[in-house]
Amino acid sequence: MLTASDNEMLTCTGPGTPMGEFFRRFWQPVALSRELPERDGTPLRVTVMGEKLVAFRDNQGRVGLVDARCPHRGADMYFGRKEDGAIRCVYHGWQFDLHGRAVELPNVPPDSPYHQTMRIKAYPTREFGEIVWAYLGPPGTEPAEVPQLxxxxxxxxxxxxxxxxxxxxxxxxxxxxxxxxxxxxxxxxxxxxxxxxxxxxxxxxxxxxxxxxxxxxxxxxxxxxxxxxxxxxxxxxxxxxxxxxxxxxxxxxxxxxxxxxxxxxxxxxxxxxxxxxxxxxxxxxxxxxxxxxxxxxxxxxxxxxxxxxxxxxxxxxxxxxxxxxxxxxxxxxxxxxxxxxxxxxxxxxxxxxxxxxxxxxxxxxxxxxxxxxxxxxxxxxxxxxxxxxxxxxxxxxxxxxxxxxxxxxxxxxxxxxxxxxxxxxxxxxxxxxxxxxxxx
Ligand code: FES
Ligand SMILES: [Fe+2]
Incomplete structure (x- = not known):
């Protein structure tokens, strides 16, 4: 048996929990490769360890994995458009690449620092064994390869x-x-x-x-x-x-x-x-x-x-x-x-x-x-x-x-x-x- 606190630690993997942080130090499967069959195709809703995300395959075949919430006013990026390798929120047109960088922010004045600083949360991905893997740990700590199962x-x-x-x-x-x-x-x-x-x-x-x-x-x-x-x-x-x-x-x-x-x-x-x-x-x-x-x-x-x-x-x-x-x-x-x-x-x-x-x-x-x-x-x-x-x-x-x-x-x-x-x-x-x- 376990104590109630160890049972909670073992089972809870949301952001900031001890087991959640431990899991985030490992590459995790987030989708089957065949769930994202085509370049610039339909995005996929992904929920992993309590985080709601959207996966998409860009025009070069790479997989992006970004926050499901647009950083402007929180619209669901799943409804977004796939355009030239980026994903665009359809509410006011903010567009992000697969690294989470803002490509276009049409309703932001040209002199705003947002053009340099605005990001959507994005995680690195790999494909191995017909599975899309993502690393949700702190930037810069990811292992060089996914586990070679x-x-x-x-x-x-x-x-x-x-x-x-x-x-x-x-x-x-x-x-x-x-x-x-x-x-x-x-x-x-x-x-x-x-x-x-x-x-x-x-x-x-x-x-x-x-x-x-x-x-x-x-x-x-x-x-x-x-x-x-x-x-x-x-x-x-x-x-x-x-x-x-x-x-x-x-x-x-x-x-x-x-x-x-x-x-x-x-x-x-x-x-x-x-x-x-x-x-x-x-x-x-x-x-x-x-x-x-x-x-x-x-x-x-x-x-x-x-x-x-x-x-x-x-x-x-x-x-x-x-x-x-x-x-x-x-x-x-x-x-x-x-x-x-x-x-x-x-x-x-x-x-x-x-x-x-x-x-x-x-x-x-x-x-x-x-x-x-x-x-x-x-x-x-x-x-x-x-x-x-x-x-x-x-x-x-x-x-x-x-x-x-x-x-x-x-x-x-x-x-x-x-x-x-x-x-x-x-x-x-x-x-x-x-x-x-x-x-x-
Ligand atoms: S909520 Fe996404 S651009 Fe406005
Ligand atoms: Fe069994």
Missing amino acids: DFGMLPASQRFVTKKLQECNWAQSIEGALDTSHFSFLHMPAPAVQSNANPDAPADEKRLRWIREDPLPQFSILDHDVGFLVGGARRADGQMRYWRTAQFALPAHSTTPSTLPGETHFGYTWVPIDDENCWIYTYAWNPDRPFSDEERARFAGGHGVIGEVDEHFIPVRNRSNEYLLDRRDQKLHSFTGVRGVAEQDAMIQDSLGRIADRTIEHLTAADAAVVRFRRVVLGGAKALLAGQAPEAPHRYRSYRLRSGSWMAEQGVPLEQVMVERFGDPVGHVAEPLEEAPQAG
Whole structure:
């Protein structure tokens, strides 16, 4: 559990809050690149950590991100016109470039200092991995590169990138990802259809059985230079252990635990919209091969942690419709009666309330990763409050991380499992690819 004040510090990311200032020292996803498809096209409303902004693509293809309020009298810049690479407020015609500099102030007398000094708040942006990233921290402190997440380093043919709305605070949602123990229940078939022990069962069925039969995995956690790795070992057949590992990278990136060699990886990045909603950028990538059209279609319709969403990236099964929970299905087929791993996660994370009250919890050994996550991010926010800026954002190369599943003899430590599975004790991807890595 947390004290009420630590819970508030953990969850609130508006301007001037300790966690908000900590988050602002990292590049943050603010849109999918495809939400701004054309040069000088339609602007996009963006709300990030309580700040209302407008994104636009200029005539050279660069993305601007400016305050939604015009500095003249506060009109909404979303209604503005895109003109020659700048954005113009349609109320009295003030025009700004993507750095926030005034280009034209038609109703300001020519001798006014406004022509030199007037600015609209503007943040630097980058594009990487089909995502527009922005830096909302103090000017001059931005890291040289955005985090070099593994999916973004691969050719576009080997990845699928999307996002989904989550209608609760960011922290309880990422806690759900780091807590890999819940798979023994939340994502299981209904008890009536669970298979019995069968040594000749297909691998997928065996994995499910091991997960179901051991709801208290033995957790190991390894800190690394941008976060930590968590591994949960479950009893498998004989003396073997079935390991599932997941990454946490500051301030809010994670990867999923099920991937066996050759299988597709999944990861996600949380970005607070405000304290009661967040975007989850979700991505699938396969380091070994391109995705087929069929796989892309499957991802687009919702698959694993990728939600089934409408054209505005709102999940089809969501808070407003009780996630289309089907009680008959819950009795006969799935543990929850809700279709989709992403939707099962969303339902249960939302159910903790818009902002989870961590003062009433009773944690167990299975919550080890949740406890470590809170310690790491609260520690970072408190250090910044005391004047010590985080170093992780500048270690952008260290964000190329993988996680997944592996079988090992009982007693083999997590470091060894990771060396066997990924060639690195904490899952850093050390070697560049054969082909030159393609950012963008
Ligand atoms: S409010 Fe924007 S130009 Fe007047
Ligand atoms: Fe889950």
